[in-house]
Amino acid sequence: MNERTWDAGRPVDVRATLWAMVRGPGDPAHRLEPTGRFWGAWGTPEGPGTLTVHAKGPVVSARAWGDGADWLLERVPALLGEGDDWSGLDVSTVPILDEARRRRPGLRLPRTGLVLDALVPAVLEQKVTGHEARRSWRLLLRRFGTPAPGPIDGMFVPPASEVLLDVPTWDWHRFGVDLKRQRAIRAAASVARRLEECTSMSGDDAMTRLQLIPGVATWTAAETAQRALGHPDAVSVGDYHLPNMVVHLLTGRPRGTDAEMLELLAPWAGQRQRVMRLIEVVGISAPRYGPRFSPTDIRAI
Secondary structure, eight states: EEEEEEEOOOOHHHHHHHGGGGGSSTTTSSSOOOSSSSEEEEEEEEEEEEEEEEEEETTTEEEEEEETTTHHHHHHHHHHHTOOOOTTTOOSSSSSHHHHHHHOOTOOOOOOOOOHHHHHHHHHHTTSSSHHHHHHHHHHHHHHSEESSSSOOTTOOOOOHHHHHOOOOOHHHHHOOOOOHHHHHHHHHHHHHHHHGGGGGGGHHHHHHHTSSTTOOHHHHHHHHHHTOOOOOOOOTOOHHHHHHHHHHOOOOOOOHHHHHHHHOOOOOOHHHHHHHHHHHHTTTOOOSSSSSOOOOOGGO
């Protein structure tokens, strides 16, 4: 086990910053404890590693295990939003967002620097319910992931690119993953080294690079860039819920479109993901109408 203490010189809110990493209850790769302590298992360039971080005011305590421990500890500041400058964000025209920002001064956008690890679960979330995607993620990691180093049982490091390329079609089918998403994951895994070059690009150039992968469009690229690159302007266009949530909070109307969402977010161009995070912190959902969606379980086909 290796350790590090980092003084951010500002409040650090681990929960608000890293909650989006956790892919639902039972995520084998990420955990967020009620105390605010975060656990993550990643495949780093140095090998598998497990990291845990906890903050008290501006001081972050971190521990890591495995071959990737030093790599993870070195990047703790980036993971918790070092360099993510919110000083130019003005949401004073929307009092509820202004209040959310005051209540969460430690909120920042995370940056893992691990593109494939962020891309795979985003692909699994394409055009399915969150429940289906989270189940597929759990099954994939428990079958093909690596047991995470360290003291926590039941955590797994996501499979490396060469492992993903060898996952047979029948296993993907058992995990509930259709052919389109299988092909997108295989295409991403086949160019994994080129994907990691995104970490040295501008956010917009990285988004363009990601969308060269067959099966990866704007929504998936944005979801990946938000977590792996800390892209402050990446908006998940094409999401089922987000347009309704944004339009409802900013106008009071119960429903909205992607075009309306982008128009409402336009005054914050360059910082739209920061505004989206504040909207999520507020936690006001659009009204729901009609019956709950019933997905088709492809495992039965």
